[in-house]
Amino acid sequence: xxxxxxxxLKKAILDPQGKAIASALKTMGFDEVxxxxxxxxxxxxLNGKGDEARLRDMCDRLLAxxxxxxxxxxxxx
Amino acid sequence: xxxxxxxxLKKAILDPQGKAIASALKTMGFDEVxxxxxxxxxxxxLNGKGDEARLRDMCDRLLAxxxxxxxxxxxxx
Numbered sequence: 001x002x003x004x005x006x007x008x009l010k011k012a013i014l015d016p017q018g019k020a021i022a023s024a025l026k027t028m029g030f031d032e033v034x035x036x037x038x039x040x041x042x043x044x045x046l047n048g049k050g051d052e053a054r055l056r057d058m059c060d061r062l063l064a065x066x067x068x069x070x071x072x073x074x075x076x077x
Numbered sequence: 078x079x080x081x082x083x084x085x086l087k088k089a090i091l092d093p094q095g096k097a098i099a100s101a102l103k104t105m106g107f108d109e110v111x112x113x114x115x116x117x118x119x120x121x122x123l124n125g126k127g128d129e130a131r132l133r134d135m136c137d138r139l140l141a142x143x144x145x146x147x148x149x150x151x152x153x154x
Contacts, residue, residue: 006118021119025135032131034122041083041118042098045111054109058102 001046004074007064008039078123081151084141085116
C-alpha cells in the first residue's frame with residue numbers, strides 16, 4: 001500500500017519560493033504566468049493496510065507544520 | 078486556468094531526503110513505513126488557456142532537472 005501526502009502552505013501564508021518561480025518564468029518570456037506556489041509531496045510505502053489516523057499523526061508530528069501548512073492524504077493500492 | 082506540475086526524482090536516483098523521512102518515522106514508532114520518497118508540486122496560475130508545449134518548456138528549462146527528475150503536467154480549469 002502507498003500513501004501520497006500533499007503538503008502545501010496555507011492560502012494566507014506568503015510563499016517566497018513560489019513568487020521567485022513566477023518572477024523567473026516571467027523574465028524568461030512566459031507572460032501567461034500570473035502566480036505560482038510550491039508545495040511538497042511525500043510518498044510513503046507501507047506494509048499492510050494504511051491507517052488514516054496513523055498517517056494523520058505522521059503529518060502532524062513530522063511531515064507538515066500544521067500552523068502554516070495544510071496536508072491531504074491519498075491512499076493508493 | 079491552473080497548471081499543477083509534479084516533479085519527482087527518477088526511480089533509479091537515490092533520495093536521501095526520503096530515506097531520512099522513512100527512518101525518522103520508524104524511530105517514532107511507525108513500523109509500517111517501508112520507504113519514503115519526496116517530490117515537489119508547483120501550482121502555476123495562468124491567464125488564458127494553458128499551452129502544454131509551453132508548460133513542458135518551463136519544466137525543462139526551470140522547474141525540473143530532466144537529467145534526474147521526472148515531471149507530470151496536469152491542467153485544471
